[in-house]
Amino acid sequence: MDFHYKDIVPWGRSFDEYLDMFDLSEEDLTRDIVGVGDGPASFNFWMRERGTPVISVDPIYQFSEAELRQRIQETYEDVIAQARQNQDKFVWTKFSSVDELAQVRMQAMEEFCRDFEEGKEQGRYIGASLPDLPFPDHHFDLVLSAHFLFFYSANRDLAFHLDAVRELLRIGTEVRIFPIVDVNSNPSPFLSPVIEELERDGVNCSVERVPYHFQKTGNEMLRLKSR
Ligand SMILES: C[S@@+](CC[C@H](N)C(=O)[O-])C[C@H]1O[C@@H](n2cnc3c(N)ncnc32)[C@H](O)[C@@H]1O
Incomplete structure (x- = not known):
């Protein structure tokens, strides 16, 4: 059984999960940060x-709180049903069950x-979409993006991924994608081609292990810095 999403779903993780997914230190948290696709x-x-x-930043921020609550409720049924059918794809140490996962995620949302x-x-919440973000060049010190690029x-x-990652690099000094x-x-088929193109652009790319380990093969992030 596989996960199938007709399109990208509004689904959100907790603060603790963000810290681990991006390996954020206390010093990182004092930087000028933008989260793209934060949902x-x-x-x-x-x-x-x-x-x-x-x-x-996220396109869903064009909606109202009431509309978002309704979308989250609709998404909940589908995501949790698919998580139950795909339990073998996860490491159940951070969460002990699908019910606990559902409870933590619903509290975050x-x-x-x-x-x-x-x-x-x-x-603090801006409705906009990659690959065109409404910020000047190098506006942020740290750009975070989770469960959007490579994940979907x-x-x-590939063309979208390249445009999107270049846009993240345009607005920030350092980019972390998880x-x-x-x-x-x-493995995303786009990871190697994106890294090859970015290295040609002169971007420093590194794949790094992070403390977050829920998807069985999903404990690495991509860190990018323009040289
Ligand atoms: C699965 S959610 C991830 C939310 C959060 N980053 C997390 O890890 O919990 C993916 C998000 O990507 C957003 N998204 C979809 N298309 C986008 C685009 N073109 N630019 C930025 N975000 C987009 C969706 O609206 C959705 O909220």
């Missing part, structure tokens, strides 16, 4: 709580929903 994750909410606000309308007014390799082609496998934990 209904609770990273932005918790960074505001800590007093070091960040910006999140509830935190996001409660923060969303106020955060949008404050400019079945839904977006994971580098697709929704079924298979």
